[in-house]
Amino acid sequence: MLKPYFKDQDGPPPLKAACRRVVRLEEVDALGIVWHGRYPSYFEDGREELGRRFGLGYTAFSAVGVILPIRRLTVDYLSPLKYLEEMTIEADLHWNEAARLNIAYRVFGADGRLAASGATVQMMVDTDGGLLLEAPAFYRDFQARWREGRL
Amino acid sequence: MLKPYFKDQDGPPPLKAACRRVVRLEEVDALGIVWHGRYPSYFEDGREELGRRFGLGYTAFSAVGVILPIRRLTVDYLSPLKYLEEMTIEADLHWNEAARLNIAYRVFGADGRLAASGATVQMMVDTDGGLLLEAPAFYRDFQARWREGRL
Amino acid sequence: MLKPYFKDQDGPPPLKAACRRVVRLEEVDALGIVWHGRYPSYFEDGREELGRRFGLGYTAFSAVGVILPIRRLTVDYLSPLKYLEEMTIEADLHWNEAARLNIAYRVFGADGRLAASGATVQMMVDTDGGLLLEAPAFYRDFQARWREGRL
Amino acid sequence: MLKPYFKDQDGPPPLKAACRRVVRLEEVDALGIVWHGRYPSYFEDGREELGRRFGLGYTAFSAVGVILPIRRLTVDYLSPLKYLEEMTIEADLHWNEAARLNIAYRVFGADGRLAASGATVQMMVDTDGGLLLEAPAFYRDFQARWREGRL
Numbered sequence: 001m002l003k004p005y006f007k008d009q010d011g012p013p014p015l016k017a018a019c020r021r022v023v024r025l026e027e028v029d030a031l032g033i034v035w036h037g038r039y040p041s042y043f044e045d046g047r048e049e050l051g052r053r054f055g056l057g058y059t060a061f062s063a064v065g066v067i068l069p070i071r072r073l074t075v076d077y078l079s080p081l082k083y084l085e086e087m088t089i090e091a092d093l094h095w096n097e098a099a100r101l102n103i104a105y106r107v108f109g110a111d112g113r114l115a116a117s118g119a120t121v122q123m124m125v126d127t128d129g130g131l132l133l134e135a136p137a138f139y140r141d142f143q144a145r146w147r148e149g150r151l
Numbered sequence: 152m153l154k155p156y157f158k159d160q161d162g163p164p165p166l167k168a169a170c171r172r173v174v175r176l177e178e179v180d181a182l183g184i185v186w187h188g189r190y191p192s193y194f195e196d197g198r199e200e201l202g203r204r205f206g207l208g209y210t211a212f213s214a215v216g217v218i219l220p221i222r223r224l225t226v227d228y229l230s231p232l233k234y235l236e237e238m239t240i241e242a243d244l245h246w247n248e249a250a251r252l253n254i255a256y257r258v259f260g261a262d263g264r265l266a267a268s269g270a271t272v273q274m275m276v277d278t279d280g281g282l283l284l285e286a287p288a289f290y291r292d293f294q295a296r297w298r299e300g301r302l
Numbered sequence: 303m304l305k306p307y308f309k310d311q312d313g314p315p316p317l318k319a320a321c322r323r324v325v326r327l328e329e330v331d332a333l334g335i336v337w338h339g340r341y342p343s344y345f346e347d348g349r350e351e352l353g354r355r356f357g358l359g360y361t362a363f364s365a366v367g368v369i370l371p372i373r374r375l376t377v378d379y380l381s382p383l384k385y386l387e388e389m390t391i392e393a394d395l396h397w398n399e400a401a402r403l404n405i406a407y408r409v410f411g412a413d414g415r416l417a418a419s420g421a422t423v424q425m426m427v428d429t430d431g432g433l434l435l436e437a438p439a440f441y442r443d444f445q446a447r448w449r450e451g452r453l
Numbered sequence: 454m455l456k457p458y459f460k461d462q463d464g465p466p467p468l469k470a471a472c473r474r475v476v477r478l479e480e481v482d483a484l485g486i487v488w489h490g491r492y493p494s495y496f497e498d499g500r501e502e503l504g505r506r507f508g509l510g511y512t513a514f515s516a517v518g519v520i521l522p523i524r525r526l527t528v529d530y531l532s533p534l535k536y537l538e539e540m541t542i543e544a545d546l547h548w549n550e551a552a553r554l555n556i557a558y559r560v561f562g563a564d565g566r567l568a569a570s571g572a573t574v575q576m577m578v579d580t581d582g583g584l585l586l587e588a589p590a591f592y593r594d595f596q597a598r599w600r601e602g603r604l
Contacts, residue, residue, distance in 0.1 A: 030485040036221040040188030070187040075224045181334040338523040339493030372489040375528045
C-alpha cells in the first residue's frame with residue numbers, strides 16, 4: 001500500500017480529471033513494456049486535462065505572467081503497460097494554501113489494474129524567475145470558489 | 152536542503168560513476184529549458200555508466216535471467232538546463248542488503264550548479280516476473296567485494 | 303506544389319484513414335513550434351489508424367510471422383504546428399502489387415492548413431529477416447477484395 | 454545502391470563532420486532495434502557537429518536574426534541498430550548557391566556497416582517568417598572561403 005503523496009489539509013476534496021491514451025510503439029522498450037521514462041508524459045496528459053477542465057492550464061497562468069515549473073516528480077511503477085494498451089490517466093489537484101500546485105496521478109491499464117501512480121509539485125514563478133509567495137488573483141478567486149464548493 | 156534519498160545503512164560507501172551529455176534541441180521546451188520529462192533519460196545515462204564501470208548493466212543481469220524494473224523514480228528540479236549546455240551526470244549506487252538497486256543521481260550544469268537530483272529504486276525480477284528475494288550469485292559476490300573494499 | 307509520393311499504378315484508389323492528436327508540450331521546441339523529429343510519431347498514429355480500420359496492423363502481420371520494417375521515410379514541412387494545436391492526420395495506403403506497404407500522409411493544423419506531408423515505404427520481412435517476395439495469404443486476400451471494391 | 458540525395462553542382466566538395474553516439478534503451482522498440490523515428494535525432498547530432506566545427510550552428514544564424522527550419526527530411530533504413538550499439542554519424546554539407554543548407558547523412562553501426570542514410574534541406578527564414586532569398590553576410594563570406602578552399 002502506497003502512502004498518500006500529499007497530506008490531507010484542512011480544505012475541500014481534490015479536483016479530479018481523467019483522460020485516455022493508447023500506448024505507442026515508440027513508448028515500449030525491448031521487453032515490450034512501456035519504458036519508465038514515458039510516464040512524465042502520461043502524467044502531463046492528466047495535468048493538462050485538469051487545466052482544460054478547470055481553466056488552470058499553462059496558458060491561463062502565462063497570461064498573467066506566471067509559469068509553473070515542476071519542482072518535484074515522483075513515479076511509482078506497479079504493473080507495466082503494453083503496446084496498444086489503452087490506459088486511463090487520473091489527475092487530482094490537492095488543496096493547498098501556498099502558491100503551488102500539488103497533483104497526484106493514477107494510471108490504470110485496460111483491465112482496470114493500477115499500472116502506476118505518482119505526484120508532481122509545481123511552484124509559481126514570475127517571468128524574472130522569482131518565486132511567488134502568493135498565487136495570482138485569478139487563482140485565489142478560483143481557490144475561494146473551490147473552498148466554497150462553487151466550481 | 153534536500154533530504155538524502157536513501158538512509159545510510161551499516162555498509163560501505165556508495166559506488167560512483169559520472170558521464171557528460173549535451174542538451175539537444177529536442178529536449179528543450181518552448182521556454183528554452185529542458186522539459187522535465189527528459190531527466191529519466193539523463194539519470195539512465197548515469198545508471199548505465201555505473202553498469203559499465205562495475206559490470207552491473209542490464210546485460211549482466213539478463214545473462215542470468217534477471218531483469219531490473221524500476222519501482223520508484225524521484226526527481227527534484229533545482230535549476231533548469233539550457234539548449235547546448237553540457238551537463239555532468241553523477242550516479243551513486245547505495246549499499247543495500249536486499250535484492251534491489253538503490254541509485255541516487257545529481258545532474259550539474261556547465262557552471263557546476265546543481266540542476267537536478269533524484270533517485271531510482273530497482274527490484275530484481277526473474278523471467279516469469281517473480282520478485283527475487285535474493286540477488287543472483289554474481290551480484291552477491293560483487294557485494295562481498297564491495298563490502299570488503301576490493302572493487 | 304509537391305510531387306506525389308507514389309506513382310499511380312493501374313489499381314484501385316488508396317485506402318484512407320484519419321485521426322486527431324493535440325500537440326504536447328514535450329513536442330515543441332524553443333521556438334514554440336513542433337520539433338521536426340516528432341512527425342514520424344504523427345505519421346505512425348495515422349498508419350496505426352489505417353491498420354485498425356482495415357485489419358492491417360503490426361499484430362495482424364506478426365501473427366503470421368511477418369514484420370514491416372520501414373525502408374524509407376520522407377517528410378515535407380510546410381507550416382509549423384504549435385503547442386496545444388489539434389492536428390488531423392490522414393494516411394493513405396496506395397495500391398501496390400509488390401510485398402510492401404506504400405503510405406502517404408498529410409497533417410493538417412487546426413485551421414485546416416497543410417502543416418506537413420510525407421510518405422513511408424515498408425517492406426515485408428520474415429522472422430529470420432528475409433525479405434518476402436510475396437505478401438502473406440491474408441494480405442493477398444485483402445488486396446483481392448480491395449481491387450474488387452469489396453472492402 | 455541509393456541515388457545521391459543532392460546533385461553535384463559546380464562547386465567545392467562537401468564539408469564533413471562526424472560524431473559518435475550509443476543507442477539508449479529508450480530508443481529501441483519491442484524488437485530490440487532502434488525505432489525508425491529516432492533517426493532525426495541522430496541526424497541532428499551530425500548536423501550540430503557540422504555547425505560546431507564550421508561555426509554554422511543555430512546560434513550563429515540566430516545571432517543575425519535567421520532561423521533554419523527543416524523543409525524536407527529523408528531517411529533510408531538499411532540495417533537496424535541495436536541497444537548499446539555505438540554508431541558513427543557522418544554529416545556532409547553540400548555546396549549550394551541558394552539560401553539553404555543541404556546536408557546528407559550516413560549512420561554506421563559498430564561493425565562499420567551502413568545502418569541508415571538520409572538528407573535534410575533547410576531554408577533560411579527571418580524572424581518574421583519570411584524566406585530569405587540571399588544568405589546572411591557571414592554565411593556568404595563562409596561560402597567564399599569554402600569555394601576558394603580556405604576553410
